[in-house]
Amino acid sequence: MPLPPLADKAQWSTRVRPVGLRPSTDLTPPPLTDKAKWSTRVRPVGLKTRPSTDLTPPPLTDRGLNQILSGSRSPSQLSQVVLDIHSDPRTRLSARGYTQLMQSLGQKGAWQEAISLIEHAQLAEVRVDVFMYNVAITACEHSRRWFQALQLLSHMLRFGPSPDIISFNAVIGALKKGEQWARALQIFGVIPEAGLTPTPRTFTTVIGACSRCGAGDQAIRLVRDMQDQRHEISQFVRTELVKVFQKAGDWQLALEQLSEVRAMSEDPDKFLLTAVVVSCGMARRWEEALRVLEEAALPDAGLYVAVARACEVAHQRQHAQAVRLRSQNRQQAGVLQRAKSGTVAARATVREAVEAHERSGSWAEALHAVAVMWQEGLDPGDAVIRAAAAACGTEEWERAIHLLEEARRRTNREPGVAVYDAVLGACLVAWRSALDLLTGLRSTGRSLSVITYSHAINACAEGGRRFEAKGGVSSKAWLRAVSLLIQAAEDGLQIDAAACNAALSACITVRRAKSSTALAVGKWQPALRVLEGMVLRGPHPNIVSYSAAVRACAEATEWEQVVNLLASTTWRKMPQDSNWSSPKQSLADYSSAAYDAGMMAFEVAGRWELTLQVLSNMLSDKDAPRPSVVTCSAAVGVCARMSQW
Incomplete structure (x- = not known):
């Protein structure tokens, strides 16, 4: 029997029910639950739309912050978290949460964001304690921002919270990295006034500052204070003390430091031994330098170099040659011994020796160490070849190029980009060879780095200056420097301010060049284009950039451009402590x-x-x-x- 049709009202209010249940006659909708009240909205009857949800993210709490920091975050991602905190007034972080985020920012070099969180915590009525300030100062220390670290310490001394010894150590560490030795000594003098006791780390850093400032008497007093307070005198402290004796010419006191270390049944490390030998060499006491070498348990390559130089200063060339020969024989014996245990061990031996030669500029010894590896049928690796090329320097740039070619021939492979970068750095005075290397590297299909472009730009800029200084009219080297800057931008790379300034300085015409005014006429416009590119795309131009542009326009007698640049307020109001500021000039x-x-x-x-x-x-x-x-x-x-x- 067919069912009667449903009424219009019932047609929209009934739903499918299990068989056997009577349909409800109550058409009143059931009351909404609390959950439904907040999760549903009014919708047209009959439309099958999903309930609308609130997309506003919840406020950041300590728990949410821990989830964010648990993963690996880039500096830009952490900076975005800080921006969200500043823009969301609902943020509820505790002092511990702020401290954890500031620590992560400091490790990523985001010191500005770390400092800004202190002010945000104060506005959020969170108690800012000494731990938060210490984290902010440490962030400045890691980023070499000594001026900001001093500002934070000054604020603590004036308004609180009272700094502890960790605060002072972090500030002194920042001053050390910024080479502000005199200020480090001044801050050390404030520690007793604050009722605090210096730690061994404090003494170590300040004694290093004394050695840089030439405050030898104060360094000796500090070592005595460490002994009075029963602090252990580390070999690092003794090395810094020996450097003080170097400037004073007290080679006897330097030797006493070795005697004291051996009296404690310790072997002097390579840094202390080298510092003592340098002291003897400066005093022309070559016999004592040789004696230190003989008594060393495990002399390294750097010690041999220092002893050889001490003999040369005293005009003992035969002894110097004998020391170098011993060093070469020792290196070869070490390579042969390590080669029996595997290629990796042999590379480690040679790499340590070559890096020591790189620091001392001993290119002959560095090349000899690489040659020993090749003679034994071993591949030195890119790290060793790079260090050897860097040891050649600009004076032996041809040897660096020959080393690169020899590495290709012996290994039947293309060296890494880092090797090319080292050779390009040596070609600073040979811009054509630098361009040839750049072309060869590009032909291999590998991506060029910022360092690669920077070395090539510097070489072209220096080559143009040298050519014009000798009376040349146009070497086109300056034009290649500018074109390399454009190529780097096309490759998606942002060259640093130093390389951009090198390209700008290449647009300055040397006054001694023939027809310098005519040559300068073609340079000022590219200089202004480079400056404009820095303003629009980065890096931000600094005072050096604008000074070079002023000189380029002045040499071309573009007086209106000179006046406009000098009247520009975009460069005269730059802060002195910005990222590009020079550590040596204000x-x-x-x-x-x-x-x-x-x-x-x-x-x-x-x-x-x-x-x-x-x-x-x-x-x-x-x-x-x-x-x-x-x-x-x-x-x-x-x-x-x-x-x-």
């Missing part, structure tokens, strides 16, 4: 150099009105450097020469 030095270059060009051209205009701008602009002696002399000279009394 911001004022570079900005003054730019003004000096422009003013001297105005003087040569007799443009007294431009000279006075720029000088007036320097005096009225608070961001500009104060006029230097060169600038003032140029202004006075051009006015006097042009009768503008």
Whole structure:
């Protein structure tokens, strides 16, 4: 019997039910549960759409942060986490969570983000303790940001929390990496005032600072303080103390350090032995240097080099030659002995020796060590060949190229990019050979590195300067430097500021070159294009970049461009502690150099009105450097020469 049709109302309110159950006559929908209230929204009847969900991520907590940090994160990913924290006011991290994130940032070199979390924690009313500050200072230490580390310590001393000895050690370590030795000694003097006791690490770092500053008396007092406090005098401390004696010429005290180490039944390490030999060599005590070599249990290649140099300084060339011969025989014997146990062990022996020769510049010994490996039918490996090529340096660049060719012939393979980079670095004074190497490396189909391009650009820039200094008219080397910069950008590489500055400096015409003005006319526009590329794509130009551009335009008598560059505020307001700043010259030095270059060009051209205009701008602009002696002399000279009394 067919069923009667459903009513319209029942047709939309009933669902399929198991057979045997009576249909419900109550058409009232059941009440929503709490879960359904928050997870469903009103939808048109009959539409089969999924319930809408809230896509807003939950606020970051310590648990979520631990999940993020448990995996391997890149610096950019960690920086994004910091940005999310700053932009989300719902973030709920404890002091421990902030500290863990700051530690990860410091290990990745993101010191700025680590410091910013201190301020965020304070705004979030999280108690900022000394541990968080220590992590931030350590992040600055790892990134060689001594100025920021000092700022954090100063803030702690003024506003709290009170720094502990770990804080001072981290700041002193940052000053050490930044070669701020005098400041390290000043901070060490603050430790007793803070009621703290220096640790062995503190003494070790500060004694190293004394050896760099020439504060020998203070270094000796610090060693005595360590002995009074029953701290162990490590061989590293003794090595730093010997370096102090080197500058004072106290070779006897240097030898006493060896005696004290042996009195404790210890063998002096290679660093202490080498430092003592250098002290004897500076005092022309070659007999004592030879005696140290004879008493050494396991002399390394660096010690042989130091003893040979000590003999040469004392004009004992026969003894120096004998020491070198002993070193070569020892290396060959070591290679033969290690070769019996496997190729890897032999490579390790030669690599250690060649790297020591690389540091000392002993190219002959380095090449001999590689030759010994080849004579025994062993492949030295790219690491050994790279170190030997680097030991050749710019003075023996032809030998570095010959080493590369010999490596190809003997191993029947192409050396790695690192070997090419070392040879290119040696070809700084041979730009054509550097370009040939670059072409050969590109023909192998391998990707070129930033270092490869940088070495080639530096070689072209140096080659152009040398050619023009000898009176050449146009070597086209400067043009190749600029074109290499463009090729690197096309390969997706960003060359560092130093290489970009080398390309910019190549656009500066040497004054002694014949027809220098005519040659400079074709250089200023590429220089400005390089500068514009740095502004748009990076790396960010620094004072050196703008100074080179000013000089390139000045040599081409493009006075309007010179005035525009000097008036630019984009470079005069650069912070001194930015990533590209030079450790040896301050911001004022570079900005003054730019003004000096422009003013001297105005003087040569007799443009007294431009000279006075720029000088007036320097005096009225608070961001500009104060006029230097060169600038003032140029202004006075051009006015006097042009009768503008």
